[in-house]
Amino acid sequence: MRFIFENQVLDAERRELACAGESVPLEPQVFDVLLYLLEHRDRVVGKDELFDKVWDGRIVSESTLTSRINAVRRAIRDSGKDQRLLRTVARKGFRFIGDVHVDRPAAAPAPSPRSAGQDGELSRLALPALDRAAIAVLPFTNLSGEAEQEYFSDGISEDIITALSKLRWFYVIARNSSFVYKDKSVHLKQIADELGVAYVVEGSVRKEGDRVRITAQLNDVATGSHVWAERYDRCLADVFAVQDEITQSIVAAIEPQLYAAENFRAQRKAPDSMDAWDLVMRALSHYWRVTRQDNVVAQALLEKAIKIDPQYGQALGVLAASHIFGVHMGWEDRGKAVPAAERAALAAIHADSEDAWAHHALGSVYLFTRRFDDCLAEFELALELNPSFSPARGYYGVALAYCGRWEEGDRVARQALRLSPRDPFAAVYYGVTSYCQFVGGNYEVAIGLAREALRLRPDFVGAHRVLTAAAAMTEQRELATEALKALLRVQPSLSLAWLADEMPFRCEAEREHYLAAFRWAGLE
Numbered sequence: 417m418r419f420i421f422e423n424q425v426l427d428a429e430r431r432e433l434a435c436a437g438e439s440v441p442l443e444p445q446v447f448d449v450l451l452y453l454l455e456h457r458d459r460v461v462g463k464d465e466l467f468d469k470v471w472d473g474r475i476v477s478e479s480t481l482t483s484r485i486n487a488v489r490r491a492i493r494d495s496g497k498d499q500r501l502l503r504t505v506a507r508k509g510f511r512f513i514g515d516v517h518v519d520r521p522a523a524a525p526a527p528s529p530r531s532a533g534q535d536g537e538l539s540r541l542a543l544p545a546l547d548r549a550a551i552a553v554l555p556f557t558n559l560s561g562e563a564e565q566e567y568f569s570d571g572i573s574e575d576i577i578t579a580l581s582k583l584r585w586f587y588v589i590a591r592n593s594s595f596v597y598k599d600k601s602v603h604l605k606q607i608a609d610e611l612g613v614a615y616v617v618e619g620s621v622r623k624e625g626d627r628v629r630i631t632a633q634l635n636d637v638a639t640g641s642h643v644w645a646e647r648y649d650r651c652l653a654d655v656f657a658v659q660d661e662i663t664q665s666i667v668a669a670i671e672p673q674l675y676a677a678e679n680f681r682a683q684r685k686a687p688d689s690m691d692a693w694d695l696v697m698r699a700l701s702h703y704w705r706v707t708r709q710d711n712v713v714a715q716a717l718l719e720k721a722i723k724i725d726p727q728y729g730q731a732l733g734v735l736a737a738s739h740i741f742g743v744h745m746g747w748e749d750r751g752k753a754v755p756a757a758e759r760a761a762l763a764a765i766h767a768d769s770e771d772a773w774a775h776h777a778l779g780s781v782y783l784f785t786r787r788f789d790d791c792l793a794e795f796e797l798a799l800e801l802n803p804s805f806s807p808a809r810g811y812y813g814v815a816l817a818y819c820g821r822w823e824e825g826d827r828v829a830r831q832a833l834r835l836s837p838r839d840p841f842a843a844v845y846y847g848v849t850s851y852c853q854f855v856g857g858n859y860e861v862a863i864g865l866a867r868e869a870l871r872l873r874p875d876f877v878g879a880h881r882v883l884t885a886a887a888a889m890t891e892q893r894e895l896a897t898e899a900l901k902a903l904l905r906v907q908p909s910l911s912l913a914w915l916a917d918e919m920p921f922r923c924e925a926e927r928e929h930y931l932a933a934f935r936w937a938g939l940e
Contacts, residue, residue, distance in 0.1 A: 668835035704840035729767030736761035736777035772802035826852035843873035885933035
């Protein structure tokens with residue numbers, strides 16, 4: 417079926433939109449929204465109906481819907497101001513009001529009994545395509561042999577569903593759908609097909625006395641492989657505290673593994689077939705490597721994603737964070753990069769005000785514009801929105817250290833490491849704890865932590881800086897000299913003037929403390 421309006425044609429079968437004969441690229445979900453509005457153009461379509469039909473009841477925010485409606489308007493050459501084709505009806509929903517001609521193909525032959533399912537019924541309609549990965553959390557199995565422990569195993573599953581939904585980057589199947597499979601032996605492939613997901617989390621709970629053992633694993637259904645698995649042993653002194661801690665640990669560990677798995681999927685696609693989501697996943701894989709060249713590659717991929725969808729909050733948030741990281745590492749000019757990062761961060765918040773990445777990015781911007789109170793507030797909001805979000809926790813730690821609150825910063829950064837010990841940004845978190853210890857005057861501890869960061873990421877500029885400064889403060893001449901040489905290899909333009917002007921110290925005494933260390937090491 418084809419819908420023809422103005423000089424545009426939407427082909428439902430081919431899933432294509434053309435304007436004046438030229439193909440218009442659309443993300444799958446944007447296409448689904450437009451198609452549904454065209455099919456029901458005789459009435460106003462409510463927001464809840466769109467959530468139900470297009471997102472299949474998955475947990476999404478209204479800002480996500482707004483982003484998709486804006487994308488639909490751009491695709492059909494309309495705008496929120498003109499509303500020539502797509503009208504917003506206040507407090508009601510949306511209606512396609514343009515003149516539409518429907519071109520229906522000739523009726524196809526009725527399916528033969530052989531083409532139907534084994535029970536003679538037609539197979540169920542496929543779920544609409546999604547513009548990003550979806551994940552289901554199955555009810556954790558109670559292995560305790562005690563029926564009264566069901567509340568605990570179910571509670572763990574429900575809490576993980578709620579916590580994962582805060583990530584904003586993945587669709588999470590609602591509890592009522594995934595709990596249909598409780599106490600049933602169903603193959604993961606069947607569950608994935610029925611729920612329309614790429615990943616499934618499953619696990620078990622075993623209680624013995626006052627001890628509990630919880631196992632969890634993340635499965636990639638397409639490959640049949642375990643992406644991640646972990647076991648947690650805890651004392652049940654406080655049931656709800658344990659439940660909260662385990663949930664936070666599981667979600668913090670799962671998040672980077674999902675990014676890695678999605679990047680692996682994207683790498684198998686031809687470059688010209690990657691959508692905005694694929695490009696962001698590829699960009700993240702470079703961003704985590706904390707090198708200058710990888711940061712440049714990440715930004716190019718993110719710019720390409722934003723060109724596909726200028727309102728794509730995830731791409732905008734990571735782009736802002738990437739620019740600020742480049743400034744912090746001395747790779748980008750602060751005068752140019754910070755304004756670009758601020759524009760991207762504010763656009764990310766406009767696209768989805770509840771995305772922790774967006775607030776993390778804006779907090780990073782405020783750190784380098786010396787708006788310290790606003791900076792700390794944004795990081796705190798990011799962690800309120802998603803307590804398992806380790807990057808915000810790590811950068812909150814360094815912001816606290818720059819504000820002179822090194823003990824709090826150290827504690828926060830260590831929490832990031834505890835929650836996600838195999839995080840791709842773990843080197844940065846070690847670097848943060850190292851800097852916190854330097855500020856606190858614990859130079860030997862700072863040296864050990866900086867070395868651990870460099871073991872994980874040998875080119876990490878931040879760790880080279882702290883190693884140089886801490887070696888100088890302990891008057892280890894040989895170590896300080898070698899550390900400075902290694903630092904200048906990864907940041908050749910470094911100077912005392914750059915450190916004084918570019919590093920966001922809130923306390924003048926701490927600036928002098930840092931500069932004194934580098935003078936002793938021989939930096940000019």
